[in-house]
Amino acid sequence: MKKLIFVDDEPRVLQGLQRQLHDMRREWDMQFVDSGAKALALMARQPVEVIVTDMMMPGMDGAQLLSEVMKRHPHTVRLVLSGHADREAVLRLIGPAHQYLSKPCNAEELRFAIVRALALKELLSNEQLKQLASRVSSLPTLPALHQQLTAELAKEEPSVERVAEIISKDVGMTSKILQLVNSAFFGLAESAANPLDAVFYLGLSTIRALVLSVHVFSQFDSNSIKCFSVEQLAQHCWRTGLIAKKIAVMERADPKLDDQCFLAGLLHDVGRLVMAAGLSEQYAGVVARAGESKRPLWQVEREEFGATHAEVGAYLLGLWGLPNPVVEAVALHHRPCDSAVRGFSAVIAVHVADALAHQNAGSDVGIAGRIDGECMTTLGLGERLETWKDRCSDNS
Amino acid sequence: MLIVDDDETVRLMFRDVFASAGKRSPEFAFEIDFAEHGEEGWQLVQKAVLEERPYTVAFIDGTMLPGWDGLETTSRIWELDPDVQVVLCTGDSRFTFEEIVRKLGRSDRFVVLQKPFAAVEAQQMASAFVEKWTVLRRFRESNHSLRESEQRHLFVADEMETCVAERTAELESTRRRLEHLLRSSPSVIYSQRVTNPPRFTFVSDNFSTLCGHQAAEMIHGEGFWLGLLHPEEKAKIQAERAQIFQSGHHATDYRLRHKDGSYQWIHDDARVIRDQNGTPVEIIGSLSDISIRKGVELEQQKMEVQLRQAQKLEAIGQLAAGIAHEINTPTQYVGDNTRFFKDSFQNIRKVLKSHEELIQAAKNNAVTPEVLGRAETILADSDLEYLFEQIPAAINETLEGVERVTKIVRAMKEFSHPGGKEKSPADLNKAIESTITVARNEWKYIADMDLAFDPNLPSVPCFLGEFNQVILNLVINASHAITDVIKDYPNTKGKITISTRRDGDAVEVRVGDTGGGIPENVRPRIFEPFFTTKPVGKGTGQGLSIVYTNIVKKHGGTVTFETQCGQGTTFIIRLPLAPHQ
Numbered sequence: 018m019k020k021l022i023f024v025d026d027e028p029r030v031l032q033g034l035q036r037q038l039h040d041m042r043r044e045w046d047m048q049f050v051d052s053g054a055k056a057l058a059l060m061a062r063q064p065v066e067v068i069v070t071d072m073m074m075p076g077m078d079g080a081q082l083l084s085e086v087m088k089r090h091p092h093t094v095r096l097v098l099s100g101h102a103d104r105e106a107v108l109r110l111i112g113p114a115h116q117y118l119s120k121p122c123n124a125e126e127l128r129f130a131i132v133r134a135l136a137l138k139e140l141l142s143n144e145q146l147k148q149l150a151s152r153v154s155s156l157p158t159l160p161a162l163h164q165q166l167t168a169e170l171a172k173e174e175p176s177v178e179r180v181a182e183i184i185s186k187d188v189g190m191t192s193k194i195l196q197l198v199n200s201a202f203f204g205l206a207e208s209a210a211n212p213l214d215a216v217f218y219l220g221l222s223t224i225r226a227l228v229l230s231v232h233v234f235s236q237f238d239s240n241s242i243k244c245f246s247v248e249q250l251a252q253h254c255w256r257t258g259l260i261a262k263k264i265a266v267m268e269r270a271d272p273k274l275d276d277q278c279f280l281a282g283l284l285h286d287v288g289r290l291v292m293a294a295g296l297s298e299q300y301a302g303v304v305a306r307a308g309e310s311k312r313p314l315w316q317v318e319r320e321e322f323g324a325t326h327a328e329v330g331a332y333l334l335g336l337w338g339l340p341n342p343v344v345e346a347v348a349l350h351h352r353p354c355d356s357a358v359r360g361f362s363a364v365i366a367v368h369v370a371d372a373l374a375h376q377n378a379g380s381d382v383g384i385a386g387r388i389d390g391e392c393m394t395t396l397g398l399g400e401r402l403e404t405w406k407d408r409c410s411d412n413s
Numbered sequence: 414m415l416i417v418d419d420d421e422t423v424r425l426m427f428r429d430v431f432a433s434a435g436k437r438s439p440e441f442a443f444e445i446d447f448a449e450h451g452e453e454g455w456q457l458v459q460k461a462v463l464e465e466r467p468y469t470v471a472f473i474d475g476t477m478l479p480g481w482d483g484l485e486t487t488s489r490i491w492e493l494d495p496d497v498q499v500v501l502c503t504g505d506s507r508f509t510f511e512e513i514v515r516k517l518g519r520s521d522r523f524v525v526l527q528k529p530f531a532a533v534e535a536q537q538m539a540s541a542f543v544e545k546w547t548v549l550r551r552f553r554e555s556n557h558s559l560r561e562s563e564q565r566h567l568f569v570a571d572e573m574e575t576c577v578a579e580r581t582a583e584l585e586s587t588r589r590r591l592e593h594l595l596r597s598s599p600s601v602i603y604s605q606r607v608t609n610p611p612r613f614t615f616v617s618d619n620f621s622t623l624c625g626h627q628a629a630e631m632i633h634g635e636g637f638w639l640g641l642l643h644p645e646e647k648a649k650i651q652a653e654r655a656q657i658f659q660s661g662h663h664a665t666d667y668r669l670r671h672k673d674g675s676y677q678w679i680h681d682d683a684r685v686i687r688d689q690n691g692t693p694v695e696i697i698g699s700l701s702d703i704s705i706r707k708g709v710e711l712e713q714q715k716m717e718v719q720l721r722q723a724q725k726l727e728a729i730g731q732l733a734a735g736i737a738h739e740i741n742t743p744t745q746y747v748g749d750n751t752r753f754f755k756d757s758f759q760n761i762r763k764v765l766k767s768h769e770e771l772i773q774a775a776k777n778n779a780v781t782p783e784v785l786g787r788a789e790t791i792l793a794d795s796d797l798e799y800l801f802e803q804i805p806a807a808i809n810e811t812l813e814g815v816e817r818v819t820k821i822v823r824a825m826k827e828f829s830h831p832g833g834k835e836k837s838p839a840d841l842n843k844a845i846e847s848t849i850t851v852a853r854n855e856w857k858y859i860a861d862m863d864l865a866f867d868p869n870l871p872s873v874p875c876f877l878g879e880f881n882q883v884i885l886n887l888v889i890n891a892s893h894a895i896t897d898v899i900k901d902y903p904n905t906k907g908k909i910t911i912s913t914r915r916d917g918d919a920v921e922v923r924v925g926d927t928g929g930g931i932p933e934n935v936r937p938r939i940f941e942p943f944f945t946t947k948p949v950g951k952g953t954g955q956g957l958s959i960v961y962t963n964i965v966k967k968h969g970g971t972v973t974f975e976t977q978c979g980q981g982t983t984f985i986i987r988l989p990l991a992p993h994q
Contacts, residue, residue: 027742029810033749036803039796040756054904073738075858076903100741101734121744124752 018046019135020063024056024070024082025049025098030120037124045131053077057085065093067134069118069127072099072106080106083113091152092144094134094336098122107200108226111193112154115336117200130338137335140348143324149295150333156189156290159251163228166190170225177216180224185212185283186255192284194219194227196337208340211276242293244301250286253374258282260370260409261363267408268361268401274342278366281346284334285367288326288347291333292318313387315351327351354392365398373409414443414539415461417454417486418474418502424449427472430532431539443470443539451481451489458490458497468497470542472526472535475503484516487523496549497522498542500535504528595619603631605696607685613638614695623679623702625672643668643676654683658693661685666703678707732885735854739821743814750807750814757804760795767791824850828881836968838872839880841913841920841988848884849911856892856909859899860926865912873920873988879963880988884911886956887924887984893947894928894982910983918990919970925983931976940972964988 025031031049038047048065050056054077056068068086072079083095097110100120110117116130141147166183169175184190191212198215199208209215216224261282265275292300299321307317315325331348335341346363349356353368372388393402416427424447435442446461446468448454454473461467471490475483487499501513501523514520524538595602601620605611612635616628624641631637642650646667657663663683668676683698767788774780827847849862856862888909895907907927914921931939938944940961964970968988976982 027746029746029814030742030749032803032806032810033746033753036753036807037749037756039753039799039803073854073858075906098745100738100745120741121748123748 018044019067020046020048020065021067021069021131022048022050022056022059022065023098024051024053024068024074024079026051026071026074030071034127038128041128053079053082053085056082057089060086060090060093064090066138067094067096067131069096069098069131072097072101072110080109080113083110087113087152087154091148092138094138094151096130096134098127104223107197108223111197111227115151116338133335133341137332137344140335141324141328141332143322146292146322146324146329147332150288150291150329151336153291153295153333156192156287157247157294158187158189159248162187162190166228170221170228175221177221178213180221181213181216184216184224185258185279186251188251188254188284188287188290191280192287192334192337192339194224195280195339197223197227199338199340209276210273210280210340210343212280214276242290243297244293244304245289247290250289253378254283254286256374256377257285257367257370260373261366263409264366264370264405265363267405268366270361274363277340277342277346277363278370280339281343281350281363281367282370284330284339284343285347285350285371286326286330287333288328288330289314291329292326313351325351353389354395360396361398361401365393365396369393369402369405370409373406377410414445415448415454415457415468415471415497416445417448417451417471417483419449420474421449423474423502426532427535430535434532434536451483451486454486455481455489455493458493462494467494469546470498470500470539472500472502472539475501475525476505484513488517491517491522495522496546496553498546499523500526500538500542502526502528502530600699600701601628602699603697605683605698607693607695610636610639611696620700623700624669624677641670643670657683657685657696661687666707669700677702678704732851732855736821736825736851738854740818743817747811747814747818750811753803753807757800760800761797763791764795764797821850821853823847828885830877830881836874836876839875839877840870841873841875841880841922842866842868842870844877844881845884845911845913845922848881849888852885852888855889858906859892860895860907860909863908863910865910867912867914870913870915870920871990873990875988876963876967879967883960883963883986884922884924886960890956891924891926891928891982894926894930898927898929907981915990916987919987920990922986922988923983924986925981927981930978930980930982931974932978936976939974960984960986 023031023034025034028051031051035047035049038045041047048059050059053070053074056070059065060068068083070079070082074082077085079097079099083097086093086095095113095115096118097114097116098118098120099106101107107117115134118127118130138147141150162183166180169179169183184194194212194215195209198218209218219227258279259282262275262279265278270278293304303317303321304314307314310317315327318325327348327350331344334347335344342363345356345358346367349364350367350371353364356362356364358364369388388402390399390402393399414431416424418424418427428445428447431443431445446457448457451473454471458468458471471487473483473486473490481489483501483503487501490497490499499522503525504527510525513523513525517523526534526538595617596619598617598619601623602615602617603613603620604615606614613632616631618628620626620628620631626637626641634640639647639651650665650667653665654663661684664681666678666680669679671677680701680703681698682701683696685696686694688694771780771784771788774784824847827844828851845864845866849856849864888911891909892907895909899905899907909927910923910925912923912925935944935946939957941958944958961972964972964986970986970988972984972986974982974984
């Protein structure tokens, strides 16, 4: 049984949740407590998979509680269920909370968020990597882009387009604003995957708060990652995003899929950043070994950790509530055939774009992923693949 | 009398003639001097003029030898004394009157006496000349003084004329100036006769520029002006205007109907002109177009109303997040409970269905272990015990939740009541209740609320919106004060106490907190606008200033406070029950 804990200072809310989730009692072991202190005490006795907490509570509030949980129980998925409509409070939660749900939240929404969180935990079998990803509150931002963004925001009339453009070049900033915009606080009818939409919905004042006051966009300390060039990785990610989008456009996919392809392409190697930053020595060894043996990096990762950067990245983005197709494309970008989707999808686009971006940049073919030709044929996309190669190879 | 003759016999003859004549009548009594020739005669005349005993008549021989002849002597003598009447005696017929006139240059004051002449002739001539001389003299004297005064008059007249000309020019330029001013003045100038009602005697021409009507219409049309007033203001203006003789001055703004039918804002400034005795003579005044100023004023008034509304909205805006939270929380559990009812109902129906089957089977004596087992499983799965235990509680909580939302929404409506321009009687207990409900999220995590309302509190005339704002500000201040005290002690709360009571002809509202109290050095300043002890971005310094303005200025009430460091603060508001002036 999965262990869940619900925290709210209003006993009627707890009782309502308990009754509403009563029919899940055989799958979930649910605890309902009315304060952060009680929740922490309970969690100290037994590990909890998911915590769902209110924000405004006397004594310890939701943000304080989740910060504490992040420190003490990094593997626990942290959700907020709050009726608070204060933007400031939401921004305070952007670090410690994986996802934000708004009260009133209907039964299905709540269940879906919990089920998804639990499923993500299944995806990543390595407990160490799970903790690693779960502890990440933000991804590093390239100093040059951070500066550009700060400069643009300091202008008298910053351009939304320009801000979005700068953000869309950066893995760290893009992932964070999409997490924010997809939180229930902004109440979007559909999940957003386009940085421009995200900047538009959030508004420049929120972006400014994120950059300047909340420091969600942490500037990257280049010394912390030694085994590869972060700038090169950022370049590769951006190109992959562009090519993935180009392929989607060629396939006349709907505009939403175009955005998802770009986003998944941009974020597909997020896991590498997480692992390199969190497991520096061990991961440096893995990178070195892949280089020596001329084998794809992900294969060596799997040998070492039983999981790859694709899963770590997908786990993190999933925790952050990014759209499911994006999470899937990131998770399966080395093994597209495992996708449940038949035919063209973001998974395919990112898989191909990743390989083409590496080829175009003249990267070491050994370490870089190869296109899974067999899979493409199985999916009946063999011919299309040639067209994509033709059109995208010159792309730089 | 002077006798000039070179012939001694002639001289003697004159002496005899006038001596005997003088004896007969005083009018012939002459003082007689004799000269043998012209120059001697001239010297005698000179002497006589100096001695101011001039000669009246001179008998001059026309043909004297040697020296000056008669004519020359005559003209020389006249140079000294032009009034001397001359009788030229000559035996020479060459001397004609015309020739003598030509030579002497004049025809009066002399006669020519042909020799030989009779004594009587000389006497008559002398006496006629004396007569003439005397008249002349008298005339000359009077003429002289006449001329003098005449000249004086002329001079004065001259001066006056100059003066008048200058004044006239001055008046003319003044008149032109005034005319120009009147013409170019943006204001219409008018005068009114002091009658009842006053009648216009003058209205400047630019009246037509002001409102399209002709000035003459104002002057000749009785009640024309009144007819142009806005119906809403007519009575008021008329009443005010009737008071002008008491104050001597009346200035007001009102609307005047333009010929095109629109109304125009004008400023009318009228003054009573009185004579020396203080009796009103006329009213003069001016009408100015103030539509621009009035437009700005109206705009300002509108903006003030909007500002007040905006401030109220701002207050609601500040509370909005809290209100949303207050509504979202019950909505969450109302929804959850309802979902629970739905699931429970399905479960109960399943149980009832299976039991129906069981009953049916029993009736037919067909209860098999399968039928029984199925019913048992469904019963066990349904967790009926839990449902029966929870459903009543869930129903109560759901109803409570709906009640809470309703209460908040109602309180919001009451709190944001727009309020009228006039004070209206209000139930302060209810108003306070609404305000603290709306603001609940601001204090519920920080303090318990202790209410001690006087159930018999009379209605208080007040601006409800402003009063609500006051209570809100005080409650928020109280919760801030408590936050500062309890922030170091988690899981503790302070207390906010609000009480109402009647105190004589006023109502007293006390809002107390268990915060840190107001430090002595800031006490005198707390009601100042923009004064705040809160960090930048936390307080605008407006809260207590608004409290003061709303209570003291708007309601004529008082605001005081009792504070003790470390114990807390109580604000005491007193609102008068009788409307203040």
